[in-house]
Amino acid sequence: MAFSFIQYSVAERVATIALNRPEKRNALNGPMVAELRQAFRQAAADEAVKVVVLKGNGEAFCAGADLEYLQQLQQNTYTENLTDSQELMQLFREIYDLDKIVIGQIEGHAVAGGCGLVTLCDLSYVVPEAMLGYSEVKIGFIPALVAVFLVRKIGEGRSRELLLTGKLVTAEKAAADGLITAVVPAAEIASKVAKVAVSLCNEASANSLKVTKKLIGTVLDLSLTEGLTHAAVLNAETRGHDDCKRGIAAFLNKEKLNW
Known part of the structure; x- marks a missing residue:
């Protein structure tokens, strides 16, 4: 355009x-x-x-x-x-x-x-x-x-x-x-x-940036209990994401990961 x-x-x-x-x-x-x-x-x-x-x-x-x-x-x-x-x-x-x-x-x-x-x-x-x-x-x-x-x-x-x-x-x-x-x-x-x-671009996961930004933008709308519950769900979901698996593997193997 x-x-x-x-x-x-x-x-x-x-x-x-x-x-x-x-x-x-x-x-x-x-x-x-x-x-x-x-x-x-x-x-x-x-x-x-x-x-x-x-x-x-x-x-x-x-x-x-x-x-x-x-x-x-x-x-x-x-x-x-x-x-x-x-x-x-x-x-x-x-x-x-x-x-x-x-x-x-x-x-x-x-x-x-x-x-x-x-x-x-x-x-x-x-x-x-x-x-x-x-x-x-x-x-x-x-x-x-x-x-x-x-x-x-x-x-x-x-x-x-x-x-x-x-x-x-x-x-x-x-x-x-x-x-x-x-x-x-x-x-x-x-x-x-x-x-x-x-x-x-190079040092952070795109998924992690996206989810973290969304969490920051929504957490003030939630009570403490709701916020923590929501955060726990996001935590669990992120652990299953390919970015997290790649990042942890690279960290454990002492490899530099270019995102």
Whole structure:
């Protein structure tokens, strides 16, 4: 599929999805959201892809919603706005539920919906100069969809500070809050992300990554007893998987296994 607002490529089991509206600071609009959904579905269906890298071309990672898009939304009916909101909801859910690991390579500011995308990454590396935050309350809007994921990721207290103040924070603050994985100098971030992606591809079982990610995403919905019971079932199922058998055999025989 040809894309107009993003770029999609695959190399060495890593799919790279790049927001590609640098002249608009990679601001989101309806067509871009639709293309992102298609790209993530494409990566999900490609058995050759094990890791997805999400990045933005140009100076900003993503400035949030496009101004023209926001103006159009004001003319929409409630039903039209609900349908549009559900499209973004589906994108967020598809990234969160993706069977493959998503790494954010954040080389510029990530604001509002752009910071929402960062929130959904399993791992995220951010340059020191980038500012991140959810500024929706400052324009009379609400960070509704991302709040569901942010509270799960960093807890209620830190989420209240970020979502209610609408302030942008430094990458260092975002890392301290647990929003991102690490701050990496601009000259090193591409190689850092590539190294992590290659490590995941070569040193970890695809099945183990998939099951572990799903467990992390569901365990908060369960009681302690339900969570432990579910974990025991997954543990037993994984022991019977070919990946586990291969991994244990290689470990016992002191052989290096390339996944």
